[in-house]
Amino acid sequence: MTLLQGVWWGSWFAAAASVAAIVVLVVWQSIANRLTRRRATRKALLRSRLIVDWLESELPDSDKLEADDKKILVELGHEFVNTIRGVTLSRALNVLRSLGMIEFCLSELDARHQARRVHAIELLAALSGADARDDLQRKLSDASWPVRLAAAKALIRIDAMPDPERLAAALDTHRHGHSRELRTLIKDIARRDPLRLITLLDRGVNEHIRVLIIHALGRSGAYQVVASLLPYANDPSVDVRAETFRSFATLQHPLAVETIHAGLSDPAWEVRTQAAIAAGRLRVDESIDDLAALLEDPVWWARYRAAEALANLGDRGRAVLAERVATGAPSGPLAGQVLAESRPK
Amino acid sequence: MTAGVLDLHGIVAAIAPAIAYVVLAVIAVHNGIYLMQLAVAAVALGRRQPTASAIEDWWRYGDATLPVSVLAPAYNEEATIVESVRSLLSLHYPEVRVIVVNDGSTDATLETLAEAFALEPVERAFETAVPHQPIRGLYASPLQHRLLVVDKENGGKADAVNAGINVCRTPLFCTVDADSLLDADALLRVSKPFVDDPDLVVAVGGTICVANGCRVRSGRVMSIALPDSLLAMFQVVEYMRAFTIGRIAWSSMNALMLISGAFGLFRRSTVVAIGGYRSDAIGEDLELIVEMHARLREQGRDYAVVFVPEPICWTQVPETLGPLAGQRRRWQRGALQTFFRHAKMLANPRYGSAGLVGISQIFIIDVATPLIEVLGYVMMPVFWAMDAIAWDLIAAYIGLTFVFGIFLSIGALVLDTVGLGRRTKIKSLLVLAGAAMLENFGYRQLNNIWRILGWWDFLRGKRSWGVMPRTGFKPS
Numbered sequence: 001m002t003l004l005q006g007v008w009w010g011s012w013f014a015a016a017a018s019v020a021a022i023v024v025l026v027v028w029q030s031i032a033n034r035l036t037r038r039r040a041t042r043k044a045l046l047r048s049r050l051i052v053d054w055l056e057s058e059l060p061d062s063d064k065l066e067a068d069d070k071k072i073l074v075e076l077g078h079e080f081v082n083t084i085r086g087v088t089l090s091r092a093l094n095v096l097r098s099l100g101m102i103e104f105c106l107s108e109l110d111a112r113h114q115a116r117r118v119h120a121i122e123l124l125a126a127l128s129g130a131d132a133r134d135d136l137q138r139k140l141s142d143a144s145w146p147v148r149l150a151a152a153k154a155l156i157r158i159d160a161m162p163d164p165e166r167l168a169a170a171l172d173t174h175r176h177g178h179s180r181e182l183r184t185l186i187k188d189i190a191r192r193d194p195l196r197l198i199t200l201l202d203r204g205v206n207e208h209i210r211v212l213i214i215h216a217l218g219r220s221g222a223y224q225v226v227a228s229l230l231p232y233a234n235d236p237s238v239d240v241r242a243e244t245f246r247s248f249a250t251l252q253h254p255l256a257v258e259t260i261h262a263g264l265s266d267p268a269w270e271v272r273t274q275a276a277i278a279a280g281r282l283r284v285d286e287s288i289d290d291l292a293a294l295l296e297d298p299v300w301w302a303r304y305r306a307a308e309a310l311a312n313l314g315d316r317g318r319a320v321l322a323e324r325v326a327t328g329a330p331s332g333p334l335a336g337q338v339l340a341e342s343r344p345k
Numbered sequence: 346m347t348a349g350v351l352d353l354h355g356i357v358a359a360i361a362p363a364i365a366y367v368v369l370a371v372i373a374v375h376n377g378i379y380l381m382q383l384a385v386a387a388v389a390l391g392r393r394q395p396t397a398s399a400i401e402d403w404w405r406y407g408d409a410t411l412p413v414s415v416l417a418p419a420y421n422e423e424a425t426i427v428e429s430v431r432s433l434l435s436l437h438y439p440e441v442r443v444i445v446v447n448d449g450s451t452d453a454t455l456e457t458l459a460e461a462f463a464l465e466p467v468e469r470a471f472e473t474a475v476p477h478q479p480i481r482g483l484y485a486s487p488l489q490h491r492l493l494v495v496d497k498e499n500g501g502k503a504d505a506v507n508a509g510i511n512v513c514r515t516p517l518f519c520t521v522d523a524d525s526l527l528d529a530d531a532l533l534r535v536s537k538p539f540v541d542d543p544d545l546v547v548a549v550g551g552t553i554c555v556a557n558g559c560r561v562r563s564g565r566v567m568s569i570a571l572p573d574s575l576l577a578m579f580q581v582v583e584y585m586r587a588f589t590i591g592r593i594a595w596s597s598m599n600a601l602m603l604i605s606g607a608f609g610l611f612r613r614s615t616v617v618a619i620g621g622y623r624s625d626a627i628g629e630d631l632e633l634i635v636e637m638h639a640r641l642r643e644q645g646r647d648y649a650v651v652f653v654p655e656p657i658c659w660t661q662v663p664e665t666l667g668p669l670a671g672q673r674r675r676w677q678r679g680a681l682q683t684f685f686r687h688a689k690m691l692a693n694p695r696y697g698s699a700g701l702v703g704i705s706q707i708f709i710i711d712v713a714t715p716l717i718e719v720l721g722y723v724m725m726p727v728f729w730a731m732d733a734i735a736w737d738l739i740a741a742y743i744g745l746t747f748v749f750g751i752f753l754s755i756g757a758l759v760l761d762t763v764g765l766g767r768r769t770k771i772k773s774l775l776v777l778a779g780a781a782m783l784e785n786f787g788y789r790q791l792n793n794i795w796r797i798l799g800w801w802d803f804l805r806g807k808r809s810w811g812v813m814p815r816t817g818f819k820p821s
Contacts, residue, residue, distance in 0.1 A: 021756075184408055
């Protein structure tokens with residue numbers, strides 16, 4: 001056979017194979033559709049039994065459950081944990097415990113599919129509480145990052161937080177190290193135990209983790225961290241300095257006033273911008289002259305945030321903006337827009 | 346005279362096999378690219394974890410998302426604008442603003458919006474970071490604090506998006522066509538790569554699906570169905586092959602060169618850094634992404650342009666030949682304009698996979714193949730009639746252009762069904778399989794002829810968009 005004949009016959013063979021693949025696909029899809037429908041029906045039935053029947057009456061015998069029912073119950077339990085609160089959730093969890101779901105979740109921790117492992121972790125934490133600590137800590141070494149993250153979140157939820165350094169080691173991988181989900185996790189830690197993060201910060205962690213911790217501490221609302229954050233306003237990293245001023249803006253504690261004032265003349269525009277926001281939020285009157293100078297900053301965002309901060313500083317700040325408008329200064333149009341935008345309704 | 350004819354016949358007999366082999370080689374490379382696309386997409390889909398439900402995504406990363414401004418440029422959309430805006434305002438996303446840019450509409454688009462949302466003029470400071478036509482006014486709604494309307498002078502879609510970019514204050518912006526519909530969870534799903542790697546990702550695209558035939562209520566697709574029109578059906582197969590499977594493949598190599606203007610999420614600072622959308626670009630969405638690749642590679646920056654198949658944007662496709670021809674000619678002109686602007690990237694290792702793979706596949710698929718394949722439609726039968734080439738060459742040509750296409754289209758359908766689980770109805774599968782076979786006998790050839798006409802338009806310097814009539818969505 002020549003090459004050209006090979007192309008001709010090869011094309012027909014490929015086309016015939018694809019038609020055969022469609023036939024197989026149709027058969028496979030019919031079976032899959034049937035299984036999906038059956039599972040959906042069973043899931044709806046189990047949901048209604050769990051909510052309506054089992055919560056109100058005698059608990060079922062776990063032996064009467066069908067083969068896949070426990071897998072479905074893990075999904076339902078996971079749904080409940082995320083959507084129901086209070087007494088109803090406690091009672092639903094009691095039902096699930098009596099159905100042997102703790103043991104089943106433990107076996108599901110090593111399931112092949114990542115989603116099943118994640119569901120099992122979340123439900124196990126709700127069912128077992130602190131008793132699940134060892135099993136959940138083991139999952140901090142899971143091969144899959146979402147599973148490790150779910151384990152970390154679950155450990156924090158059951159107040160069995162592992163050493164933050166171990167957490168960082170488990171979660172700060174090359175691919176996922178900068179995930180914003182990590183940011184949420186560290187915020188959870190900060191809400192529960194901000195001082196522990198301060199200790200970690202002071203121990204000297206890498207720039208990325210410093211940013212995450214400072215961000216989390218800022219969102220924690222814990223005023224006692226302000227003093228510990230002050231030195232980071234002079235950190236060599238622009239990102240760390242900017243995040244520190246962002247945290248000052250959120251915490252709004254007067255202890256940071258002097259540092260904020262100094263931040264307005266930082267060499268990096270990102271830091272000046274965040275310092276201006278913080279000055280406006282804390283109403284730092286002594287910064288008015290520096291904020292006015294910032295109105296001529298080469299970067300628009302720094303100019304805009306300075307104008308916004310001045311507008312927040314009451315009559316004196318607004319007077320500076322009005323004066324810029326009246327004198328036709330280069331910053332006049334921006335000052336005018338910010339004055340109009342921030343006009344009390 | 347006889348000697349002259351003999352000479353001509355002799356010349357044709359001498360050059361015909363060479364021309365035929367060139368035609369065959371180019372079409373073989375073209376098919377090879379699609380084959381590689383299928384293989385890479387199959388691997389990428391095989392590695393994917395099953396898709397979580399939208400509510401689970403919300404639980405998992407809802408509070409880790411970045412704020413987004415949805416930019417909806419509108420030009421003469423008075424009939425559909427209110428429904429579109431309501432649909433955008435009801436997107437399931439933690440922190441989202443909707444910015445409608447009225448691009449100097451000559452109908453009552455602005456008045457309709459003003460009436461529906463009780464718009465009031467507002468002042469708002471904004472940076473003129475990218476160029477656009479003057480803004481005439483900004484309007485906000487006391488009923489919907491997340492809605493902002495920008496009224497500007499007409500400058501085209503790219504110009505309108507640029508105005509939106511300047512006015513928005515969020516780190517990310519999402520472009521949508523005012524006449525397209527997003528699934529409620531589309532924004533949350535398309536933002537996932539920005540949650541996973543906010544430092545690396547600069548742009549994310551979602552899937553564009555054909556809405557013809559689907560039932561729509563209150564700006565949402567309520568039931569998915571195939572279109573009645575055969576022409577629209579061919580486009581369903583085409584969108585699946587090129588816009589879903591193709592983009593999965595190119596994305597996995599960081600060589601994705603197009604994020605559709607109908608639905609894309611972008612890092613604002615990156616788009617501003619490259620000067621925003623080019624108002625003179627015919628295919629402004631293609632131009633933006635190619636420019637992004639070029640600039641970021643030249644700066645030696647690590648970045649990723651990503652495609653995620655789960656989020657869906659529904660769009661109407663033309664159901665008659667005239668508008669479809671116009672659309673394809675415009676796409677062709679856009680591809681040619683962008684290719685020639687960035688021709689230095691072609692097979693240039695400095696631009697990494699974007700140069701070696703991305704722009705090279707634009708060259709093969711959009712620039713060279715239409716010319717060569719249409720040349721084949723004309724020359725191969727002539728050569729054969731003149732007895733200048735053997736039947737084997739004709740057979741190989743038919744095999745590569747008509748028959749192998751069936752394999753590629755059905756392969757895409759199989760991957761879409763198995764890998765993404767989108768088509769579950771057996772009837773739809775069978776109908777699409779039929780369309781996937783049929784499209785190779787007529788539709789593919791027609792498309793190539795439109796592309797040649799696009800080439801002609803491009804060489805004549807035609808730059809206008811033309812009119813794209815819409816049939817409207819089928820109400821539920």
